[in-house]
Amino acid sequence: MKKRITFTSAGKLVFDVFLFLIFFLPFYWMVLTSIKTMGETLKMPPSFWVSNPQWENFVTAFNAIPFLNMLKNSLIVVFGTLFCQCITVIPAAYAFARYEFKGSKFLFGVTLATMMIPAQLIFLPVFLLFSQLGLINSYWSLILPSASSAFAIFMLRQTFKQVPEELLEAARLDNASEWTILRRIMLPIARPTVVTLALLTFISSWNDYFWPLVLTTNNTVRTLPVGIAALKAAEGGIKYHILMAGNVLLVIPVLAAFFIAQKQVIRAFTYMGEK
């Protein structure tokens, strides 16, 4: 066995708790503040427990912005993006993995290159493009820029490439069409990758603040993150208890997904680093 730097168990315990607090305390503080009264948030020293939780803060946050409408927008954008990515990414990944066609290397190179161009670099021309098309403040402007994903094509192509050739040959001998092969052989084998990528798209699309902020000029299609950020501009200064209540509502779906499928989520995000 290899040697390790040995911590005394007490030292390790102390550091474990320290580490836990650094990463957990901000979230605890968010939840705690969300059920405090305004007076309690302005109290010094602050209290670390609330005996009389103010659930109506959530109602206040809910009513301060068009919450339901923004939730609807978020869901439309998230599932619209997922749907579009399914129909664009899967065939592209299959073609890049399994066909040799003229220019395939070049086209795959273009795909990889687009992966490195962040939204933060091109948002201005994209905004101008959508405004020329008259699509600002429509769902199209929020879904189309991420209707395909170079990263997902890259990952799924890797998975498709690992499927043994014999399986496909056998299927072709049985006169299976390419569509049948994709549906009956490739996709079932690639299922873990597809689920992982879908999870990744769900989380990043749900969390996205930048595109909905720069590609909209009013509330009609704005999503929840933009709405929650608007809580800051409430009358009479920032009310942190309301703001935190809004944020709790925003993070719940993602944290729920994280707790249910922690392993897959970590894998989804660290994929790039592993390969």
Place this chain on the structure above:
Amino acid sequence: MLKTEAILPAAQVRETAKGKPKHIFSRALPYLMVAPSLTIFSVFVLYPIFYMIYLSFFKWNMIGPKTFIGLKNFTDMFADPEFWQVLGNSFQYMFFTVVLSVGLALPLAVYLKANTRVNRFLQGVVFTPYVVSLVSISFVWMWLMDSDYGLLNYLLELLHLPAVGWLNDPDVAMYSLITVSVWKSLGYNAMILLSGMQSIPPYLYEAANLDKSSGMTTFFKITLPMLSPTLFFLTLMNMISSFKVFETVNIMTSGGPMNSTNTLVYDIYLYGFSYYKIGYASAMGVVLMIIIGICTIFYFRSLSRRVHYR
């Protein structure tokens, strides 16, 4: 007739055997399959890049006519001290974020390496900020860093330390944003390093053990060199993502106080959507593009080297 265009060897064999000419459709098939994605990339990624470069040579307020002014946007920009301040801020943010988030991730990964129940739990805990929306993270930290009622200043007070103007002090605000960024990405970096460490072949450690190598020596002679491709890759990835910083600046400081946290992306946003100087904003975009482009070249190099390496 049915030569190489074709696709998979098996398909070839089958069709040759039957002597059936290859259908034009199956030649077009792969192109049809990649077409939707490449259309999206061309319209929403590649075209905007060229459009941005084009616009950088014009003076335009988004509504009136465009006026060609050559390189004037660039000469104006390079003559503007504010631009150099913003560029400096971006590099300051990048430097400290990368050094701290990669530098701290390494000891953290070593610390959480042993596969115990407590470590697995802590791995999940340190990773959590990475999946949470930056909007929420910005607000939570803005609240923690509130100069009057924030938890951080209260904790400082408990330790009899003076209060800090986390987001109000121009000398401190940038470091506050860096702290938030490090807090968010530390767990992610540590998990990547952890999986890198797990793929180091165990026989190397066994050999080191036979040589009675100390823990420190083993770390510096085996773990670190074997991990260096991952570290290089991680450094470049963090560099690229730190140049993209927007949410924390937008929500926590709006670029202030006294422009001390204004970074390239945020300044492009201001020039585009608040001052309506599209040409000037595009010229700044070109600068950002060159910076990210240089990082990307090294990034792909590190990526291909890593694939080779394994």
